[in-house]
Amino acid sequence: MLCEPMKKLLFNLLSQALVFIMLWSCSEKQDFSQFDDLSVTPTIASSILYLESDEAFINTLSAFGLFYSKTIAFEAFSEQYVAKRVLEGKIIYEFENTTSKRLNITVEFMDEGGNVLDTESFDIEPGTTNAQITETTYGPGGKSLDILTNTNSLRIIGNNLSDATSVSSASEPKVIMRSAAEFLFRLK
Numbered sequence: 001m002l003c004e005p006m007k008k009l010l011f012n013l014l015s016q017a018l019v020f021i022m023l024w025s026c027s028e029k030q031d032f033s034q035f036d037d038l039s040v041t042p043t044i045a046s047s048i049l050y051l052e053s054d055e056a057f058i059n060t061l062s063a064f065g066l067f068y069s070k071t072i073a074f075e076a077f078s079e080q081y082v083a084k085r086v087l088e089g090k091i092i093y094e095f096e097n098t099t100s101k102r103l104n105i106t107v108e109f110m111d112e113g114g115n116v117l118d119t120e121s122f123d124i125e126p127g128t129t130n131a132q133i134t135e136t137t138y139g140p141g142g143k144s145l146d147i148l149t150n151t152n153s154l155r156i157i158g159n160n161l162s163d164a165t166s167v168s169s170a171s172e173p174k175v176i177m178r179s180a181a182e183f184l185f186r187l188k
Helices: 004-024 032-037 055-061 080-085 145-149
Strands: 043-054 066-073 086-097 103-110 116-124 132-138 153-160 174-185
Touching (some): 043 055, 043 066, 043 153, 055 066, 086 103, 086 116, 116 132, 116 145, 132 145
Antiparallel strands (some): 066 153, 086 132, 103 116
16 A cells, blocks of 8 residues: 555656647648638428329310419529539429329429520329329530529410319329429639
């Protein structure tokens, strides 16, 4: 058993040895220039459009085929910060149609002057139980990113390609359109 003065002496010697080792240990100089080489490219996903219309509404309004037409402001990609940094991406369209109608849904991408930059048109068969999914790619290997970066509004048009009297046997016949986007951005 060590006496009290011996414990203090041993503690002091070990403390000094530890400080000496820490001061003379090997360490590399930190190189923070690596930050300049850092590339941050997250993928960002978001919902874009949702459209739902029941068969009774389609029958009521589609004497001339057209049952839906709306233009909405959409400046998500034309914002300068976003337009400069978007690298590539895709828009996913999903359709469910439990009506007895063959339908056509068109999405037009328009610039600030109302000029159509691009058109996506979808024929949707009646009574489908599985969702119809379509993806459109933008950037390398797909459509030009300029379409998105110059888009200020979207026009959605729904046309009934069938009659205006038939009714589906489904309990709540309707057409649903959903769309979402996934885009890769360079933040740094």
